[in-house]
Amino acid sequence: xSSFAPAARPAAGTTADHHQGVTLARVVRSEWTKLWSxxxxxxxLSVTLLLTVGIGVLxxxxxxxxxxxxxxxxxxxxxxxxxxxxxxxxxxxSIGVLGVLVMTGEYTTGxxxxxxxxxxxxxxxxxxxxIVFAAVTFVLSLPAVLVVFFAGQSILSxxxxxxxxxxxxxxxxxxxxxxxxxxxxxxxxxxxxxxxHTAGGIVTLVAIMFVLPPILGLLPSSWSDxxxxxxxxxxxxxxxxxxxxxHTLAPWAGFALFCGYAAASILIAAALIARRDT
Amino acid sequence: xxxxxxLTKRYGEKVAVRDLSFAVRGGVxxxxxxxxxxxxxxxxxxxxxxxxxDAGSATVNGRRYRDHAAPLREVGAxxxxxxxxxxxxxxxxxxxxxRTHGIDRRRVTELIEMVGLSEVARKRAGQFSLGMGxxxxxxxxxxGDPETIMLDxxxxxxxxxxxxWVRNLLKSLAAEGRTVFVSSHLMSEMALxxxxxxxxxxxxxxxxxxxxxxxxxxxxxxxxxxSPDAHLLQELLAAPDVEIDAAEPGVxxxxxxxxxxxxxxxxxxxxxxxxxxxxxxxLEEAFMELTQDAVEFHAAEPAIEQAAx
Numbered sequence: 001x002s003s004f005a006p007a008a009r010p011a012a013g014t015t016a017d018h019h020q021g022v023t024l025a026r027v028v029r030s031e032w033t034k035l036w037s038x039x040x041x042x043x044x045l046s047v048t049l050l051l052t053v054g055i056g057v058l059x060x061x062x063x064x065x066x067x068x069x070x071x072x073x074x075x076x077x078x079x080x081x082x083x084x085x086x087x088x089x090x091x092x093x094s095i096g097v098l099g100v101l102v103m104t105g106e107y108t109t110g111x112x113x114x115x116x117x118x119x120x121x122x123x124x125x126x127x128x129x130x131i132v133f134a135a136v137t138f139v140l141s142l143p144a145v146l147v148v149f150f151a152g153q154s155i156l157s158x159x160x161x162x163x164x165x166x167x168x169x170x171x172x173x174x175x176x177x178x179x180x181x182x183x184x185x186x187x188x189x190x191x192x193x194x195x196x197h198t199a200g201g202i203v204t205l206v207a208i209m210f211v212l213p214p215i216l217g218l219l220p221s222s223w224s225d226x227x228x229x230x231x232x233x234x235x236x237x238x239x240x241x242x243x244x245x246x247h248t249l250a251p252w253a254g255f256a257l258f259c260g261y262a263a264a265s266i267l268i269a270a271a272l273i274a275r276r277d278t
Numbered sequence: 279x280x281x282x283x284x285l286t287k288r289y290g291e292k293v294a295v296r297d298l299s300f301a302v303r304g305g306v307x308x309x310x311x312x313x314x315x316x317x318x319x320x321x322x323x324x325x326x327x328x329x330x331x332d333a334g335s336a337t338v339n340g341r342r343y344r345d346h347a348a349p350l351r352e353v354g355a356x357x358x359x360x361x362x363x364x365x366x367x368x369x370x371x372x373x374x375x376x377r378t379h380g381i382d383r384r385r386v387t388e389l390i391e392m393v394g395l396s397e398v399a400r401k402r403a404g405q406f407s408l409g410m411g412x413x414x415x416x417x418x419x420x421x422g423d424p425e426t427i428m429l430d431x432x433x434x435x436x437x438x439x440x441x442x443w444v445r446n447l448l449k450s451l452a453a454e455g456r457t458v459f460v461s462s463h464l465m466s467e468m469a470l471x472x473x474x475x476x477x478x479x480x481x482x483x484x485x486x487x488x489x490x491x492x493x494x495x496x497x498x499x500x501x502x503x504x505s506p507d508a509h510l511l512q513e514l515l516a517a518p519d520v521e522i523d524a525a526e527p528g529v530x531x532x533x534x535x536x537x538x539x540x541x542x543x544x545x546x547x548x549x550x551x552x553x554x555x556x557x558x559x560x561l562e563e564a565f566m567e568l569t570q571d572a573v574e575f576h577a578a579e580p581a582i583e584q585a586a587x
Contacts, residue, residue, distance in 0.1 A: 021347030022378050030377040037370035038363070039402075105363060113328055113361040114371075114418060118378040120327045120344035277329040 022119055027128040030118070035132055038105070041098065045136070048094040049144045055087035056148035060155040067159040079243050080163040081173055084152030085145065088177045088240060095137055095181050096209065099188025100201035102133055103269075107196040112278055122273050126193060130186055130266060137185040142178040149174045169242035172251065176239035179255070183262045184236065190265025194272060209233045229254070232261045279304060279457055280426060284334030285324055287317075287481075294320040295481040297334070302459045302476070304425075307452045309472030309489065310461035311565065317481035318461040319358045322430050326355055338426055350379050354419030358430040358461075360411055364404030368395050368414050371403055376421055389417040394443075408435030416444070426457040433467055445471045465565040469493070477565070500533040501540055504553035511549050515540065531557070 035041055060083055063070075070078070106112040119125050153162040165171055188205055195201040213233050216224045228234050228247045238244060238254025248254060280302040287295045295317040302308045312318050323329040325336040327344040335342065338353050346352045362371050372386045390399045393413040398406070403414060412435055419427055429448075433441045448471050452458045462468050468475060468489065475492050477485040485492055505511050508528050515522065520534040532540060537556045544551050 020351055020380060022349070023380075026378050026380055030374045033370060033374040033377055034363075034366070037367065037374065038365045040365055105365070109363045109365075110357075110361045111363040111366075113357050114375060116328055117326055117355055117357075117361075118350055118375050120346075120349050275330070278323075 022121075022124070024124050024127060027119055027124045028131055031125070031128040031132040035102065035136065040101070044094060044098050044101075045140060048091050048098075049140055051094075052087035052091045052141070052144045053148045053151070055090060056084045056152050057155065059083045059086040060152035063161075064155050064159055067161065078161060080153065080156050080161055081149075081170060081242055084149050084156075085174070085177055085240060087148060088145065088181065091141065091144075091181055092184050092209070092236070093206075095141075095185045096188035096205050097202055099133060099185040099190075100192035100195075100205055101198060102129055103189055103192030104196060104198040104201050108198055116278055123270055126266065126270055126273055130189055133185050133189055134182050138178055138182040141181045142175065145174050145177045167242075169251075173240045173242050176251070176255065180236060180240050180258070183255075183259055187232070187258075187262040187265055190262060190267075190269045193269035194265065209236070230257065232258060235261065279340065280325060280336070280338050280428070280459055282321065282325065282334065282336045285321065285331050285336060286333040287320055287324055287329060288332050293481055295324065295331075295478075298478065298481070298483055299334075300476050300483060300486050302457055303474075304455050304457040305452060306473040307448050307458045307460060307471050308474045308476060309468035310459060310476050310478070311465065311468055311472075312461075312463065312478040312484075314463050316463075316478050318463075318478065319430055320481075321478070322355065322357070322428055322461065325428065326353070326357075328357075348379055348422065350375070350381075350422030350424065352422070352424055353426045353428060354422060354424040355427075356412070356415040356419045356429040356432055358434075360415075362403045362411065362414060365402055367400050368403055368406070368417075369399040371414065372417055372421060375418055379422055381421055385421065385423075389420055392420075393417040409437060409440050412436055413440070416447070424456075426459070427451055428459045430461045431463070432460060433462070433464075441467075499536075500531055500557045501535065501537045502553065502555040502557055503530040503532060503540060503544075503551060504528060505530070505544070505549060505551050507549045510547070511540075511544060514543055514547055514549070 060080075063078065063083055067075075106115055115125055116122055149165070153164075156162040163170055165174070188201075191205050191208075192198075192201040195204055209232060212231055213228075216227060216231065218224075219227075225247045229249045234245075234248050235254040235257040238248050238251045238258075241251075244251070249257060282301075283299050285295050285298040286293070298317075298321060310318055310321070320329065324331050325338060325343060327342065337343075338346070343349055343353060366374070369386065369390060372389065373383065376382070376386050390396055393416055395410065395413055395417065398410065403411065406414065412432060416429070416432060419429060427448075432444050432448075436444060448458050448460060452473075460468075460472065472489050475485060475487060475489050476483070477492070487495075503511065506528060508524060508530055512522055512524055512530060515532065515535060517534075520532065523531040523533075525531075537554050541551065541554055543549075
């Protein structure tokens, strides 16, 4: 009991100095600790990066090995950039799901009550989670996409079908893949904060990104072609390709729209967090 | 110092807390008593701003909880439901909370030692027993060395040694002049720790008074008598305003007469007594009596509330 150190504390009723208080920088440090102190996050992030690199390298190796046997139409459809970034397709799902979990993990375990007791103004928690998760995702995924791009192209160079980093749009697309994953994480975070339940959050994310597009495909093509560019999934794909699909927006316009979806999810989450009982 | 004014909270149709006003002062342990579901946890959540009241307000050390720049340095709270991420270690849980206030690592280690979790500090909190979880929650409440401490059912799940530890801790915190507000549904626990009681039932205030006074007001005085001549004594003492319970042979529990009168009557008639014990109603009984019909008591004794307010 003596370790409670009553001597060190100010007299009863003294208000804390401002330098002892909650600041956004401190909440960011707290969220940094929270993110890395969960085994599940560490695993998910490592596996995501390994698969991003592994799938891309594997895909390039397969094409390189099979190249002499490919027929002309397969060769014509071959896209060296897209093949080396094949792993990003999986990474977008796992980063999005991890974003959901960063938020729902707090709600399902009850941790959110401790968190909001420490930061009763609440919104700094959402901002800090966004800042930390976005920074971590970008800093980890940028080297991953660069590594897999250069490794993949060097494998393909054996068949002289590689694409150069200085080729128009390639640098934008490779760095854009990391930017896209970062915003995908934010989108997941916002959805997680809105839904609050892990399963519901993941289902919502998967429905928006992967189920909506095929459903839209069932509509008459004049409708689906008009709507398609504005779907989150279509907007999401524009920045990290140099061979865009039909009916999509220009790279940066599409990316801006995807950022808009992510921002909307965060703003809705902020409005709900500020007024909901916990 | 905690002050609640007209706190009201509804969840759908159900009123969890109705027009609740009270003040908790520093220097003593104040017990917050009520049966399960009476609104204790809700009241604490309202004080902490986790839930928003439909009417009324609560302040801690003169301000709404959320208006404090450094809330953990003002109020430390242990919430009833587990409020810890199951995948995080005890150390990292406390460290993450500490960092929001710039509290250093040393303080975290110090508290882990103090609550006796040093051995398991690196284990995931999901593997903790209920008692270990309570100790972790208490450590979290003390992180900011707060002036006001609010604990919801802190002894739940603790072993006897742990219960003793919590009692001593609460008393020493109060002795330092801090405001200590502890909820429980167990009267006996409150009798041992709390000097002052705030009692609620069905979300409404029933009593706000010193523990001793609460027991006294609510208790019927009775005397237990052991005698080989119980039958004879029973006849001698029989009177309209005397209640005698002779459930066991040779034992009488007598209400309405003092021990002195009973002893004198026995001596005058040559009745042998083996035991003559004045009974104090337990806090448990007093509580049951008061909460049996919260509303009726409320209407009958308005003076209690006014005196306390």
